[in-house]
Amino acid sequence: MDRVYNFSAGPAVLPVEVLEKAQKQLIAYETAGMSIMEMSHRSAAFGEIIESAQEMLRRLMNIPSNYHVLFLHGGASSQFSMVPMNLMRQGKADFVITGQWAKKAAEEAARYGQVNKVASSADRTFAYIPELDPGTFDPDADYFHITVNNTIYGTRFTSLPDTGKVPLVTDMSSSILSEVYDVSRFGLIYAGAQKNIGPAGVAIVIVRDDLIGATLPGTPTMFDYKVHVENKSLYNTPPTFAVYMAKLVFEWLLERGGVSAIQQHNEEKAALLYDFLDISKLFRGTVDKKDRSLMNVSFVTGNPDVDAKFIKEAKQAGLVNLSGHRSVGGMRASIYNAMPREGVMALVDFMKTFEMQN
Numbered sequence: 001m002d003r004v005y006n007f008s009a010g011p012a013v014l015p016v017e018v019l020e021k022a023q024k025q026l027i028a029y030e031t032a033g034m035s036i037m038e039m040s041h042r043s044a045a046f047g048e049i050i051e052s053a054q055e056m057l058r059r060l061m062n063i064p065s066n067y068h069v070l071f072l073h074g075g076a077s078s079q080f081s082m083v084p085m086n087l088m089r090q091g092k093a094d095f096v097i098t099g100q101w102a103k104k105a106a107e108e109a110a111r112y113g114q115v116n117k118v119a120s121s122a123d124r125t126f127a128y129i130p131e132l133d134p135g136t137f138d139p140d141a142d143y144f145h146i147t148v149n150n151t152i153y154g155t156r157f158t159s160l161p162d163t164g165k166v167p168l169v170t171d172m173s174s175s176i177l178s179e180v181y182d183v184s185r186f187g188l189i190y191a192g193a194q195k196n197i198g199p200a201g202v203a204i205v206i207v208r209d210d211l212i213g214a215t216l217p218g219t220p221t222m223f224d225y226k227v228h229v230e231n232k233s234l235y236n237t238p239p240t241f242a243v244y245m246a247k248l249v250f251e252w253l254l255e256r257g258g259v260s261a262i263q264q265h266n267e268e269k270a271a272l273l274y275d276f277l278d279i280s281k282l283f284r285g286t287v288d289k290k291d292r293s294l295m296n297v298s299f300v301t302g303n304p305d306v307d308a309k310f311i312k313e314a315k316q317a318g319l320v321n322l323s324g325h326r327s328v329g330g331m332r333a334s335i336y337n338a339m340p341r342e343g344v345m346a347l348v349d350f351m352k353t354f355e356m357q358n
């Protein structure tokens with residue numbers, strides 16, 4: 001079967017070894033005589049799957065024992081509401097606006113309290129991470145929110161703000177497990193799985209123990225972290241197959257040496273592409289060099305017709321989903337953990353050939 005190099009921003013490429021394993025186990029999981037999809041979420045077999053998924057994620061991210069790991073429905077977008085419903089006790093939060101997702105998170109939080117936008121990079125279409133002045137941080141805020149990797153524009157925080165006692169909360173959807181993060185720097189981390197972990201359908205929340213248990217009045221049961229913690233993510237039926245796939249991806253990562261090893265691999269992959277963009281006479285990267293994402297690489301030729309021709313011809317060459325986000329145009333290559341180095345090399349080779357011909 002022919003596979004293309006899929007540069008989609010999400011749902012995105014998965015390791016072929018993981019897909020093959022899932023295929024083998026699809027009809028009958030181990031000795032269960034049935035598919036994971038047909039299995040009770042209360043069964044012993046599924047219990048083992050979700051337990052070991054959690055245990056492996058803890059190992060991969062070195063998650064301290066005073067943090068809970070949850071597997072929830074509703075994507076990263078539900079977390080835009082769930083975070084304020086659980087954390088906005090004084091009714092105030094700080095936000096750094098570095099793109100569409102940060103904006104959406106802030107808009108949702110504003111339904112529950114006061115949102116202080118400490119900085120924004122909207123003035124240059126989010127092509128950089130703004131300098132932060134701690135003097136503008138609210139020391140009494142309930143939390144401080146950043147989007148650590150900006151999927152749409154291709155920027156990332158290379159260092160974390162020091163928020164003192166105010167819990168740092170991050171949307172890590174597009175960079176979780178791509179580089180080493182110190183979990184203890186955060187109060188809460190959330191991520192949709194479909195960028196760098198598994199199929200769509202499951203969102204991961206890593207939350208410090210002292211931040212749960214005091215929801216805003218009217219918070220639905222399903223939006224209360226404590227309920228999910230007490231029920232080990234089995235309050236209702238979790239997205240069982242997506243959790244199973246995430247577990248296979250965690251296993252794959254551990255077999256490859258964990259996050260520090262994949263980070264090195266990701267840095268090498270990203271450098272292949274950025275180094276070429278820096279010398280190319282046709283293509284150029286769209287974001288400030290110091291803030292470049294390792295996962296989402298945005299670039300343009302400067303001519304929308306040439307961009308369209310490039311995307312079309314790349315697709316014919318088996319390099320697919322290279323269009324930039326509908327809000328920005330141009331090109332974007334998402335090179336998540338599962339994108340092999342060969343895929344990035346094939347893209348760079350194709351760009352070189354296209355440049356000579358155009």
Ligand SMILES: *Cc1c(COP(=O)(O)O)cnc(C)c1O
Nearest residue numbers: 075076077101151171173174192
């Ligand atoms: C994709 C993405 C989202 C949206 O995720 P859903 O699971 O579709 O809700 C939010 N934040 C970031 C940073 C993303 O990349």
